[in-house]
Amino acid sequence: MRIAAAALLAFALAACSKNGDLQLVKEAPETRWRMITTDQDRERLRNWRNAWVEALPKARAADAAAIAAEGALFEPDQALGRAMPPAGDYKCRTFKLGGQREGMRDFTAYPWFSCRIGREGEMPNLVKLDGSQRPFGKIYAETDARVIFLGALELGDETIPLDYGQDVKRDLAGYIERVGTTRWRLVLPWPTFESQLDVIELVPA
Structure with missing residues (x-):
């Protein structure tokens, strides 16, 4: 088990170091996220x-054409290797799937914004x-095909984001997968507000 964890960490470090500044901590982050979740x-x-x-x-049911048009983005089991996104600037857009309560929209697509x-x-x-x-949050190594995101939600004109764990209503937990050559998604199951599932698409800016 220790050998497998060490091999996974070595792969993650090698993959990230090729992309410049982005490197993981020397201690195995794939176990650390479980300790703080x-x-x-x-x-x-x-x-x-x-x-x-x-x-x-x-x-x-709400918008079959929009779901079909995005291909792998909305395929639950679509995950390629090298899940850790390279450091840099990205375009990102959020999709909200499944209204939490009756009367809420079951599909909402937001425009492109900037992520990093x-x-x-x-x-x-x-x-x-x-x-x-x-x-806003940290990324933890998990497997070659999936990394874990733990963070919090900054709202409106706030300028200082909360740390993960400070407010359960703002906490976010999800995973990042690569679903195309240069296309990633952050999947947030059961977010606090509005939807049953948020999918945030990320592509290099």
């Missing part, structure tokens, strides 16, 4: 597939730079 978010991550199963049919993959201290991070809802 709240009970609520462990449940979210554990039931990620249930979120897809409940939200995707609703979204497809960088680092916070020794850890890779993802930040959405504009828009009224701005995820």
Whole structure:
């Protein structure tokens, strides 16, 4: 088990170092995220597939053409290797699938905004730079096909994002996968507000 973890970490470090400044911490981050995740978010991550199963049919019923047009972005089991996005500036757009309550929209597509993959201290991070809802958080190695995102939601004209764990209503837990040559998605199952599943598409700016 230790050998496998060491091999995974070595791969992640090698993959990130090729992209310049982005490198993971020397201690195995794939175990660290489990140590700090709240009970609520462990449940979210554990039931990620249930979120897809409940939200995707609703979204497809609301706008089948839009779902089909995005191809792999909305295919739950579509995940390629090298899930860790390279450091740099990205265009990102959010899709909300499945309304949490009756009367809420089952599919909403937002326009492109700006995101950045960088680092916070020794850890890779993802930040959405504009828009009224701005995820901000750290990225933890998990497998070659998936990395974990733990963060919080910055709203409106706020200028200082909360740290993960400070406010359960703002906490975000999800995973990042690569679904195309230079196309990634951040999937947030069971977010606090509005939808059953958020999918944030990321492509290099």
